[in-house]
Amino acid sequence: MGGGIMDIYHIRNGRSLMVTGWHTSFPPSSCLGPDSGELNWRAVVSEAEQMVGYPTSFLNLRWLFNDEIAVAATQLRKLVGTNHPLLKSAKNILVGSKSNLQSVGLVVLLVSKAAGFGPDQLVEQHSSGVLNAQRALAEIVEMKRTGHIIHKAMANLRDRRASGGQYEDLLCGNKIVLLSGDYLLAKCLKHLGDLRNNEVTELISTGLRDLVEGDFFGEIDADGNPLPSKPKASNTIERNYDWENENNLGKLGSNDFLGQGKDEWKLRTMLTSGSLLAKGCQAAMMLSKQGMEMEREAYRLGGHLAMIWQLYLDVKDFFTHPHSYSLVGAPVIIAIWEYPTVYGHIFEAKLEKRGVDFKQLFYAVRSTRALEYLRLLLHEELMAVVRCTERFPVEDARLALNKMAASIHSEAVQFLDS
Amino acid sequence: MCQFGHKVRRQTVFVKLKPPGPTPLRIFGRTCQRVTTCGPACGSTGVVPAAAGAVRRLASSLQSTSTGSLPDYGTQIVDPYRLLEDDLNGIYEDIRSELERNTNQAELNTIATYYFDGQGKALRPMVAILMARAVNYHVYGENSALLPSQRQVAMISEMIHSASLIHDDVIDQSDFRRGKPSVNVLWNHKKVAMAGDFILAVASMMIARLRSDEVTLVLSQVVTDLVQGEFMQLGSKETENERFAHYLTKTYRKTASLIANSVKAVALLSGADEATSELAFQYGRNLGLSFQLVDDLLDFVSSAQAMGKPTAADLRLGLATAPVLFACEKYPELNPMIMRRFQEAGDVEKAFELVHKSRGLEQTRFLARKHGLEAARLAAELADSPYQKGLVVTTDLVLNRIKTYRARFVAQRARTVEKHPSFQCVRTLPELSERSLLIQRVRGTDRLPKFESVQSLLERSERALVKQRVRALE
Numbered sequence: 105m106g107g108g109i110m111d112i113y114h115i116r117n118g119r120s121l122m123v124t125g126w127h128t129s130f131p132p133s134s135c136l137g138p139d140s141g142e143l144n145w146r147a148v149v150s151e152a153e154q155m156v157g158y159p160t161s162f163l164n165l166r167w168l169f170n171d172e173i174a175v176a177a178t179q180l181r182k183l184v185g186t187n188h189p190l191l192k193s194a195k196n197i198l199v200g201s202k203s204n205l206q207s208v209g210l211v212v213l214l215v216s217k218a219a220g221f222g223p224d225q226l227v228e229q230h231s232s233g234v235l236n237a238q239r240a241l242a243e244i245v246e247m248k249r250t251g252h253i254i255h256k257a258m259a260n261l262r263d264r265r266a267s268g269g270q271y272e273d274l275l276c277g278n279k280i281v282l283l284s285g286d287y288l289l290a291k292c293l294k295h296l297g298d299l300r301n302n303e304v305t306e307l308i309s310t311g312l313r314d315l316v317e318g319d320f321f322g323e324i325d326a327d328g329n330p331l332p333s334k335p336k337a338s339n340t341i342e343r344n345y346d347w348e349n350e351n352n353l354g355k356l357g358s359n360d361f362l363g364q365g366k367d368e369w370k371l372r373t374m375l376t377s378g379s380l381l382a383k384g385c386q387a388a389m390m391l392s393k394q395g396m397e398m399e400r401e402a403y404r405l406g407g408h409l410a411m412i413w414q415l416y417l418d419v420k421d422f423f424t425h426p427h428s429y430s431l432v433g434a435p436v437i438i439a440i441w442e443y444p445t446v447y448g449h450i451f452e453a454k455l456e457k458r459g460v461d462f463k464q465l466f467y468a469v470r471s472t473r474a475l476e477y478l479r480l481l482l483h484e485e486l487m488a489v490v491r492c493t494e495r496f497p498v499e500d501a502r503l504a505l506n507k508m509a510a511s512i513h514s515e516a517v518q519f520l521d522s
Numbered sequence: 523m524c525q526f527g528h529k530v531r532r533q534t535v536f537v538k539l540k541p542p543g544p545t546p547l548r549i550f551g552r553t554c555q556r557v558t559t560c561g562p563a564c565g566s567t568g569v570v571p572a573a574a575g576a577v578r579r580l581a582s583s584l585q586s587t588s589t590g591s592l593p594d595y596g597t598q599i600v601d602p603y604r605l606l607e608d609d610l611n612g613i614y615e616d617i618r619s620e621l622e623r624n625t626n627q628a629e630l631n632t633i634a635t636y637y638f639d640g641q642g643k644a645l646r647p648m649v650a651i652l653m654a655r656a657v658n659y660h661v662y663g664e665n666s667a668l669l670p671s672q673r674q675v676a677m678i679s680e681m682i683h684s685a686s687l688i689h690d691d692v693i694d695q696s697d698f699r700r701g702k703p704s705v706n707v708l709w710n711h712k713k714v715a716m717a718g719d720f721i722l723a724v725a726s727m728m729i730a731r732l733r734s735d736e737v738t739l740v741l742s743q744v745v746t747d748l749v750q751g752e753f754m755q756l757g758s759k760e761t762e763n764e765r766f767a768h769y770l771t772k773t774y775r776k777t778a779s780l781i782a783n784s785v786k787a788v789a790l791l792s793g794a795d796e797a798t799s800e801l802a803f804q805y806g807r808n809l810g811l812s813f814q815l816v817d818d819l820l821d822f823v824s825s826a827q828a829m830g831k832p833t834a835a836d837l838r839l840g841l842a843t844a845p846v847l848f849a850c851e852k853y854p855e856l857n858p859m860i861m862r863r864f865q866e867a868g869d870v871e872k873a874f875e876l877v878h879k880s881r882g883l884e885q886t887r888f889l890a891r892k893h894g895l896e897a898a899r900l901a902a903e904l905a906d907s908p909y910q911k912g913l914v915v916t917t918d919l920v921l922n923r924i925k926t927y928r929a930r931f932v933a934q935r936a937r938t939v940e941k942h943p944s945f946q947c948v949r950t951l952p953e954l955s956e957r958s959l960l961i962q963r964v965r966g967t968d969r970l971p972k973f974e975s976v977q978s979l980l981e982r983s984e985r986a987l988v989k990q991r992v993r994a995l996e
Contacts, residue, residue, distance in 0.1 A: 252719070255712075255715050255716065255719060256712070258711050258712040258715050260710045260711065260712050275695070278692065278711050279692075279693050281715075282689055282692055282693060282711075282715055283693070283749070283752055283753060283756070285715070285719075286689060286749045286752070287749050287750075287753070289719065289722065289745075290742075290745040290746045290748070290749040291746070293722075293726055293742040293745050293746070294742045294743065294745075294746050296726075296738075296742070297735075297738045297739040297742040297743075298739070300735045300738075302730040302731070302732070302733050302734070302735065302738060303730070305726065305729070305730035305738060306726075306727050306730035306731060309723050309724075309726035309727045309730060310723070310727060312719065312722075312723040312726070313624055313625075313720060313723035313724060313727070315719075316630070316716045316717075316719050316720040316723065317625050317626070317627055317630065317720075319716050320625075320627040320629055320630040320713075320716070321627060328710075328712065354623075354624075355623070355624055355625055355626055357626070358626055359626050359627075
């Protein structure tokens with residue numbers, strides 16, 4: 105269980121889960137379609153891809169055979185043998201996996217198809233139930249995300265002294281990273297212009313802005329990894345983070361939510377992945393002129409999908425890397441909120457200027473009821489996804505979305521059960 | 523009091539004698555930010571007063587800002603910066619507030635607004651607004667005002683320019699820019715890259731908010747060109763002919779494209795016809811090319827005079843600019859040096875010497891002048907107005923930078939550099955060898971004052987630091 109990129113995850117039948125889990129109202133099979141017996145992620149994804157005519161690999165070779173990328177690729181040779189973060193991220197970027205970009209475009213296409221389009225849209229170019237403009241949008245959203253992820257792979261270089269002997273190589277790697285990321289982002293902007301819809305351009309640009317803000321959100325330790333904030337007392341909370349109803353063109357949330365457990369986690373998720381995905385879905389609705397209501401629903405759907413995805417990723421990270429999981433992942437943040445003494449581990453490490461003792465923290469978190477709470481949260485998000493998709497008319501795309509969410513949910517629960 | 527209830531400031535501008543040359547654009551603090559400048563009989567007819575008339579009076583009373591090297595324009599001598607003072611005055615503040623409005627995170631805000639402190643030359647916004655007003659005048663005559671959307675384009679062009687500077691500083695590892703440590707010296711590369719993306723994202727939002735499909739296409743082309751230009755710098759071409767074409771294309775993409783496309787955008791927003799937009803584009807293109815050629819020239823010329831020894835920042839970065847490419851004709855031994863990007867020991871010095879011995883510098887100057895004249899010729903086709911004159915003057919400013927306003931501006935900057943708190947960093951970065959201090963990236967930015975050597979610069983900074991420490995003890 106866990107691990108490899110191309111694993112096939114077999115999920116227990118939805119009915120039998122009812123016996124072991126707390127929650128007895130697992131989504132009824134009507135939401136998942138007739139043959140929801142085996143929720144196999146690979147199968148779900150490939151079925152969805154076929155449904156919307158999605159290319160099986162994002163790396164459409166056409167953008168590889170490009171002068172600029174060729175130049176960058178020749179420089180990449182110099183990186184071999186260094187410990188530049190690009191080499192670690194490159195694997196993620198090039199090979200598809202669940203934790204990855206490939207599905208972002210797929211979700212946008214599914215949502216586009218699920219909403220259908222009105223009779224006046226039939227004059228536009230479309231295929232497999234998705235407008236060509238929406239298809240282009242899906243590619244733009246993926247490119248934006250890829251560009252940003254590439255930029256995140258920059259080594260934390262500052263000056264020659266601190267980096268020692270590897271400075272030249274790391275610098276070279278940084279140059280490639282910077283240029284490739286810039287190239288993708290510039291292409292995005294151009295394609296957005298070609299869509300000739302300035303509202304969409306504005307919305308997707310705010311998505312990029314949020315991605316960047318997510319990297320600066322909250323406290324950061326000496327190595328550049330994010331740290332959770334000190335939990336606030338419950339009686340100092342003025343408001344909770346309501347991402348579903350805020351104005352998403354302006355900046356999201358506020359720094360007040362730091363230390364508010366679930367709110368901090370939600371805001372961080374929205375900034376680092378939810379915003380772009382949700383705004384992509386919303387923009388797809390704009391392109392098919394579905395109206396404000398549907399746009400909001402699509403935004404919420406995208407947001408909830410991102411949340412449940414992130415929950416799964418955090419849970420997986422926590423259980424598969426007990427010595428180096430992310431400190432701002434859901435298990436830790438929820439534990440700190442519910443049992444503020446757990447923050448002591450992190451606070452001590454800060455005071456004594458040493459790394460956090462991951463193993464101790466791991467057991468501390470496991471000993472609390474935070475994981476049970478996580479289960480609830482997972483269920484909540486899944487229900488929210490199902491609720492949102494109900495508004496979308498086209499049946500097969502809607503089921504595909506539900507199935508994706510359900511399979512993610514099941515896998516996360518599997519970790520929790522172990 | 524003008525119709526908006528703000529004090530009319532123009533009287534002070536008539537009378538007050540400011541130090542010549544462009545100044546940091548923040549002298550009068552908050553001014554009437556409205557699009558229309560206040561008319562002479564305020565509160566009277568119309569939204570758009572006879573601003574142009576007032577300006578003409580203003581222009582004729584201005585003293586010449588040149589040291590006599592500019593040609594005589596008759597009684598109307600125009601300094602474009604002073605002409606557009608009202609419009610340019612709030613540009614940097616507005617950019618900063620737009621950036622601040624878009625993030626909650628203080629560090630991101632600090633890095634992003636680092637280059638928008640009003641210390642830049644603001645050439646690109648100035649040209650954009652100048653062209654906007656000139657085209658408005660051309661299309662609508664005297665009663666034309668600067669549209670808010672055109673002012674936004676000026677802001678956007680400056681933002682895109684800064685975002686590209688921020689990323690280029692990482693690539694070129696520059697240490698100093700605009701008289702203070704460059705942004706990659708103060709923060710690590712990752713944060714700097716992110717800040718550049720942030721500025722670009724906000725600029726894209728602003729572009730989209732203009733709600734004009736054409737303008738979006740035109741301005742998004744700029745970003746693509748900038749990136750492609752950087753890529754072109756990584757690769758190199760074999761034959762001489764290819765090399766020069768490669769150099770020109772790269773120069774267009776990296777410098778001229780931004781200016782050309784932003785003036786084209788303002789022309790489109792003004793509702794001008796296609797011929798006029800194309801004219802604006804060609805003006806911008808020629809201006810940009812001449813600007814960059816002069817920059818490349820200065821890299822060889824000013825360094826020799828100022829530092830007393832060759833520095834040649836471009837050569838050290840491995841770039842073969844126009845003077846070198848011209849010199850290749852006379853000295854073919856430069857070719858292998860270009861191919862290996864001047865990496866071998868002694869390459870830089872040899873190339874520098876050969877360029878000075880050949881006619882490369884003259885030829886570069888000639889080419890720059892040719893583009894400048896072409897730009898001036900194009901500008902002359904617009905309707906007569908102080909702004910149109912300003913466009914012509916700008917081409918001269920670009921060419922004669924080393925003699926006229928730049929020298930003054932740079933000298934004034936030198937006085938302010940010392941007071942800048944971040945200048946203390948000079949002392950705290952021991953690896954800033956003399957060489958790296960002198961390597962300053964060319965792109966329309968200022969260099970150290972001509973007559974000051976590095977030694978005196980360091981001495982000055984030491985004195986400032988000591989003074990500060992003494993003051994702290996008191």
